Amino acid sequence: MAELARVVALRKVDDVLADVTATAKELIPGVDLAGVLLVGKANSFETLAPTSELMFRLDELQIRFGEGPCLEAALDEIVVRIDDFRDEPRFPNYAPEVVKLGVRSALSFKLYTADRTAGALNLFGYEPKLWDSEAESIGMILAAHAAAAILASREGEQLQSALSTRDRIGQAKGIIMERFKIDDVRAFAMLRQLSQDTNTKLTDVAQRVIDTRGE
Known part of the structure; x- marks a missing residue:
């Protein structure tokens, strides 16, 4: 965590975000996929630092249906936790599609990005009911690092x-x-x-x- 904090202002934003998503897989048991989703105006979106190509598909489906844990965290909630997509009434369109892809659980954290762009750090697992309060705490710290990197990059631009x-x-x-x-x-x-x-x-x-x- 300390190392991530030191490099936020010294490295390119893409490199910092890649470290954040890789660290999420390393520190939080059960994280199989990780990435950052940025959502702009008119349904524009960008998937950053994915640890797997599957992250692009998971984000694309959320934008198409206008629902999902990443969108909810980016736009509304601070933390969104899904124990099992097979029993998830909040996202009736998105959840069945995710299950088809073999994904069962998710944990998403709001990124406090500026201007008109919302964002979330998103973690997915192939098994259900994986994460506890400690996982959420680590995820929130990592999300803070990701947000700091994005804000530093925007200020530089x-x-x-x-x-x-x-x-x-x-x-x-x-x-x-x-x-x-x-x-x-x-x-x-x-x-x-x-x-x-x-x-x-x-x-x-x-x-x-x-x-x-x-x-």
Whole structure:
């Protein structure tokens, strides 16, 4: 656990999540499959760090039916536990399909991800009634590591985007200053006015100025 905490900020998010799902199989008896499901708008979803190709199928079925432990954990509950899919009334469409795939039990943990994306760490077993409160405690800690890695990655992406935006606006200001022999305050005012007049994002206006600087 301590090692996972140390590497969250130092490694790529995919590598950290792969460690989380592998560690879940190692530390929690009975975990045969593990993965992370991220759910976005309009039924968009992504399966990350699966320990088996079967995880893709399990997640796909949940999105298709709009039900399942991973979705419920991602969108509503903190922990969702399934002792036996053969006797699970909460998911009448999903459960029978999972049983056909040989999966009997599940344990899903909410990931506290930001913005408009929900997520869950999902563990599945081929045998029924596998997990106790200790398994849930370990799973919640691992879910916290997964969420931290995802949030760190998103913050890094946002920082890079902000730096790129600032750079583009700076380049556009320089071009306008040279072209019209004005100072940077006036150049920025012209960019902003053009953005408002054309109902175009300031960054898009700046990019247009850069693209047409030779014209």
